[in-house]
Amino acid sequence: MSQSELAQRALRDPEGFWAEQARAVHWFKEPSVVLRRIPLGAGIHWQEWFPDGETNLCFNALDRHVLQGNGNQLALYWDSPLAGNHVSSQTILKRKFTFSELLEEVQAFAAVLKQHGLKQGDRCLIYMPMIPEAMIAMLAVTRLGAIHSVVFGGFAGPELAKRIEDAKPKVIVSCPFGFEPKRTIHYSPMIKQAVEQSHFKPETLVIVSREGIPTIQNDEVDLKPLFNCVVDYHKQVQNAKRTKLFPECARVASSDPSYILYTSGTTGKPKGVLRDTGGYAVALQWSMKHIYGVNSGETFFAASDFGWVVGHSYICYGPLIHGCASIIYEGKPVGTPDPGAFWRIIQDYKVCSMFAAPTALRAIRKEDPSLFHLSKYDTCSLRSIYLAGERCDPSTFHWINEKFVSRDHWWQTETGWPMAAPMTSAGRDAAVGSSGPPVPGYDIQVVDEQGIRLPTLSLGEIVVKTPLPPGTLKSLYENEQGFISSYLDRFPGFYRTGDSGFLDKQGNVHIMSRVDDVINVAGHRLSTGSMEETIGHHPAVAECAVVGVSDSIKGEVPFGFAVLKDGIAWDKSELAAEIKLKVRQEIGAIACLKDLVIVPKLPKTRSGKILRSTLKKIIQDEPYPIPATIEDPHVLEELHKLLRASENGTRVH
Numbered sequence: 001m002s003q004s005e006l007a008q009r010a011l012r013d014p015e016g017f018w019a020e021q022a023r024a025v026h027w028f029k030e031p032s033v034v035l036r037r038i039p040l041g042a043g044i045h046w047q048e049w050f051p052d053g054e055t056n057l058c059f060n061a062l063d064r065h066v067l068q069g070n071g072n073q074l075a076l077y078w079d080s081p082l083a084g085n086h087v088s089s090q091t092i093l094k095r096k097f098t099f100s101e102l103l104e105e106v107q108a109f110a111a112v113l114k115q116h117g118l119k120q121g122d123r124c125l126i127y128m129p130m131i132p133e134a135m136i137a138m139l140a141v142t143r144l145g146a147i148h149s150v151v152f153g154g155f156a157g158p159e160l161a162k163r164i165e166d167a168k169p170k171v172i173v174s175c176p177f178g179f180e181p182k183r184t185i186h187y188s189p190m191i192k193q194a195v196e197q198s199h200f201k202p203e204t205l206v207i208v209s210r211e212g213i214p215t216i217q218n219d220e221v222d223l224k225p226l227f228n229c230v231v232d233y234h235k236q237v238q239n240a241k242r243t244k245l246f247p248e249c250a251r252v253a254s255s256d257p258s259y260i261l262y263t264s265g266t267t268g269k270p271k272g273v274l275r276d277t278g279g280y281a282v283a284l285q286w287s288m289k290h291i292y293g294v295n296s297g298e299t300f301f302a303a304s305d306f307g308w309v310v311g312h313s314y315i316c317y318g319p320l321i322h323g324c325a326s327i328i329y330e331g332k333p334v335g336t337p338d339p340g341a342f343w344r345i346i347q348d349y350k351v352c353s354m355f356a357a358p359t360a361l362r363a364i365r366k367e368d369p370s371l372f373h374l375s376k377y378d379t380c381s382l383r384s385i386y387l388a389g390e391r392c393d394p395s396t397f398h399w400i401n402e403k404f405v406s407r408d409h410w411w412q413t414e415t416g417w418p419m420a421a422p423m424t425s426a427g428r429d430a431a432v433g434s435s436g437p438p439v440p441g442y443d444i445q446v447v448d449e450q451g452i453r454l455p456t457l458s459l460g461e462i463v464v465k466t467p468l469p470p471g472t473l474k475s476l477y478e479n480e481q482g483f484i485s486s487y488l489d490r491f492p493g494f495y496r497t498g499d500s501g502f503l504d505k506q507g508n509v510h511i512m513s514r515v516d517d518v519i520n521v522a523g524h525r526l527s528t529g530s531m532e533e534t535i536g537h538h539p540a541v542a543e544c545a546v547v548g549v550s551d552s553i554k555g556e557v558p559f560g561f562a563v564l565k566d567g568i569a570w571d572k573s574e575l576a577a578e579i580k581l582k583v584r585q586e587i588g589a590i591a592c593l594k595d596l597v598i599v600p601k602l603p604k605t606r607s608g609k610i611l612r613s614t615l616k617k618i619i620q621d622e623p624y625p626i627p628a629t630i631e632d633p634h635v636l637e638e639l640h641k642l643l644r645a646s647e648n649g650t651r652v653h
Contacts, residue, residue: 003423003437004507010440010469017440018282018470022050025281025321026064028251029054037467040484043492046475047467049279050254057258058143059249060281061320062103071100073297075320077349078132080330081337082179083213090337093212095132099320102136107247108240109140109233114247116204116229118171120145123260125169125202126306127160127187129153129178130330133208133233134306135316137173142258142277145250149260149272152307152606153178154185157193159628162270164198166477167260173206173233181335188221195226208233254278260477261309263413271486272477273413275312280416281321283471284313287417288322291409291439292353293383293424296323301345302355303329305606309413310389314355318417327351333360340373347377353424354382357389358408359543359608361400366542369565371403379404384424389608391511391529393536394433396543410435410511412497414473414487419464419497420444420509433533434508441469446503451491459502459527461515463494500527516613519548519556526591528612531558534586535579535596538562540570545602547616549594558583559619560596572598597643603636605629618643 001009010017015034022031031053037045065073076097084091097105118124124141126148128134134150141148149167151160153175164172178185195201205227211234224230240246252258258280260272292314294300300319304310319326327349333342333356342364345351368374384405387397392408400406409421422436438444443465446454454460466488472495476483490496500518501511512518512529519526528546535544542565548556562579564570576596584592603611606629617624618640626633 003440006423006440007438007442011443014441014467014469018049021286022053022278022282024285025055025278026060027053027055027278028059031254031278035467040480040488044484044488045466045493046488048255048474049276049282049470053254053278054251055254055278055281056142056145056249056252057277057281057317057321058106058139060285061139061317062099062106063249065099065320065323066103070296070323071103072098073323074299074325075099075102076132076135076326076328077299078328078330079345079348080130081341082181082330082332083131083210085336086179086184086213097132102139104241105132105136105237106139106143108237109136110143111240111246112206112231112233112236113140113146113171114144115236116171116206116231118144118146120250120252122146122171123167123169124148124171124173125164125167126150127153127155127172127174127191128208128306129175130305130328131175131208131210132328133173133175135328137206138259138306138312138316143249144247145252145256147257147259149262150306150312151262152305153187154180155190155307156628157190158197159270160190160194161197163262163272164194164202165200166262166270166272168200169202171204171206172202173208175208175210177210179330181332186221188223192221192223192226195223201226203227204229204231206231206233252277255474257474257477259312261312261413271482272479273309274474274477275416276471276474279470279472280317283417283469284318285321287439288318288324290423290425291418291421292355292386294319294322294324294353297325298352299325299327299349300353300355301327301329301349301351303333303342303357303360304355307606309416310355313416325349334363334367338373339364339368340376343374343377343379346379346382350381352381352383353386354384355386355388357608358387358392358396359390359604359610361387361392361396362543365396365399365565366563367566369399369542369567374403386421388418388435390610391513391532393533393543395533395536395541397432408435410499410509415468416471416473420511431504431506431508434504434510436509437507438509439469444503444509445494446501447491447494451494454502456503456505459500459512459518462497462499462501462509462511463491464497465494468495501529514612519558521548521554521556521558521591526558526587528558530587531560531583531591531593534583535560535562538575538579538582540564540568540575541579542566543602545610545612545615546593547612547619549616549619551594557594558591560593561599561602561615562596563599563602599639599642601632601635601638603639604631606631615639
C-alpha cells in the first residue's frame with residue numbers, strides 16, 4: 001500500500017487503523033474503546049486514545065522482550081568521547097547492556113525510588129548528562145506509574161527552578177557534573193540555586209556518581225540541608241539487586257500521563273507538554289518500522305539529548321519498544337575529536353538508521369566539506385539518515401545525500417513523533433526542500449490568517465485537523481487553558497503548529513519558517529526560509545540565517561547572517577555583495593537584503609535551533625535575555641560587538 005493510500009485509510013477510519021496498530025504493543029488490559037473525543041469549548045475538541053486500556057511504557061520497552069526470550073539481545077550502547085577525554089586524551093568510554101541487564105538495573109532503581117516514597121502519579125525530575133543512568137531513571141519512573149520531567153544537564157538554575165515550581169517533583173535524580181568539549185559543568189550549584197529559588201521543595205535527592213572517572217575538584221556545595229533525604233544511587237541500587245525485592249510493574253491507564261517535557265514559551269510560565277502512555281507506545285512502535293525502517297535486533301542512533309523530545313522518543317522509548325538497540329552518545333558531531341565522530345559511531349555499532357539535526361550536518365560540512373573523514377570508516381550498514389529539528393536547506397541535503405539516502409522530516413515536541421515524513425516502508429522519497437507527505441493520521445492543511453484553506457504552493461500557516469493520531473500531547477501540565485489558547489482556539493477544529501509553509505502538488509509539506517519568522521516587506525509576505533535557501537546554495541556558505549528587522553518605510557526588511565566553510569578563502573565584502581545580488585535575482589527585488597554579515601558562528605539552542613528572535617533583538621539594539629537553552633552564550637556577546645562595530649564603519653562584511 002502506498003503512503004497516500006495508508007494516509008487516506010487512517011483519516012477515513014482512524015479507529016480501525018489504530019486499533020490494528022495497537023496489537024503490536026503489550027496491554028495488561030486490552031482497550032475496548034479506541035478513540036474518545038473530548039469537548040474543550042465552542043467548536044474545540046481533543047482526543048484520548050485507547051482510554052480504557054491498561055499498559056506500561058517500561059514493560060513494553062524491556063519486560064516483554066525478556067519474556068519473549070530476547071533477554072540476551074543488546075538493548076543499549078553508551079559511547080562517551082567527552083568523559084573519556086577527561087580520563088585520558090583521545091579515550092572513549094563505552095558500556096553496553098542486554099535487555100535482561102537493563103531490566104535488572106531499572107527494576108533495582110524502581111525499588112529504590114519506591115522505598116523513598118515515589119508512587120503512581122508522583123513527579124520525578126531527572127537532571128543528568130548523557131549517561132545510561134539517565135535512561136534507567138526514566139524507565140524506572142514510568143515502571144512505577146510515576147511521571148518524569150527530564151531537564152538536560154547544565155540547565156541554568158533559575159530556569160531549573162521554574163520547572164521544579166511547575167512540576168512539583170517529589171524526587172530529583174542528578175549527577176555531580178557533566179562534560180562539554182572544553183569545560184566541565186558542575187550541577188550541584190545549579191540545583192542549590194534552583195531549590196532555594198523555588199517555593200516548592202522536593203523531598204529526596206538521588207546522586208548518581210560517575211564511576212570510573214577521576215574526581216573533579218570543585219568548591220563543595222552542601223545539598224543535604226535542602227532535602228529530607230540524599231541518596232547514593234550506586235549503593236542503594238546494589239542493595240536492591242542483592243535483595244531482589246523488586247516492585248511489580250504498575251498497570252496504568254492508557255490515558256494516564258507518562259512524562260512532562262518543557263518547551264519554550266512566550267510567557268514566564270514554562271509550557272510543560274504532557275504525554276499519555278498507551279497512544280505514545282503505539283505511535284512509537286509503528287514509526288520505528290514504517291518511518292525509520294528499523295527491524296527488531298538492529299541498531300538505531302538518534303544524535304540528540306534526553307532533555308529534548310528526540311531523546312525521549314527515539315533514544316529511550318521508541319527503539320526499546322521496537323526491540324532495537326539504542327545508542328547514548330555523550331559527544332558532539334565535531335571536536336570529539338574530529339568531524340568523523342558520527343561515522344565512527346555508525347561503524348562501531350552497525351547503525352542501520354539514524355536521526356540527526358541539520359545543524360549537526362552543517363557543522364560537519366563546515367569543517368570537512370569534502371567528507372574526508374568519512375573515508376576512514378565502514379558505514380555500509382547505514383540505510384538512511386533522517387533529518388529534523390530545523391528545516392534542512394537543499395544545499396546541505398544534496399551534500400549528504402550524495403553519500404547516504406537522506407530524508408528530511410518534520411515534527412515537534414508537542415506531537416512526540418513525525419507529522420510529515422517519507423515512509424521507508426512505502427518506499428517513498430520526498431521532494432528536495434520538503435519534509436515529505438503527511439504521516440498517516442495527520443490531516444495537514446495550510447490556511448491564511450482568517451483560517452481559510454489555501455491552494456497548493458501558497459504560503460500560509462500550517463495546521464492539523466483534529467483529532468490528531470495517537471502519541472501527541474495530552475495537554476499542558478496543570479494548564480489546560482494555556483493548552484487551548486496556545487494550540488486550539490485560534491483555528492477551532494485544528495491544531496496550530498506555529499509553523500508556516502506550503503503544500504506542493506504532490507502533497508509534500510514544505511516547512512519554511514516559524515509563523516513569527518514570516519516578514520512583511522512593503523505589504524509582501526516573505527518567508528525567511530526561502531531566502532536562507534538561496535544563501536545556503538552558495539559554495540562558500542556552511543550555514544546561514546535571515547531575520548526581519550524594522551524599517552520606517554517598508555515596515556520590515558530582511559537581514560542576513562552567513563557562516564563560511566573552513567579552509568576556503570573569500571573576500572568577505574565581495575562575497576556579501578554577490579550573495580545579496582543572488583537573493584535579489586532569485587526571489588525578487590522586494591527581497592533585497594538590508595545587509596549580510598559574515599560571522600564565525602550563529603547562536604543556537606542545544607537542540608540546534610538558530611535563535612532568530614535573539615538575532616533580531618541584537619540587530620535592533622534591543623535588550624535581549626540570554627535564552628536558557630542556548631548552547632554557547634559567548635556567541636551573543638561576539639555578535640553584539642560585531643554589529644555595533646558597524647556603526648563606526650569598522651565591520652568587514
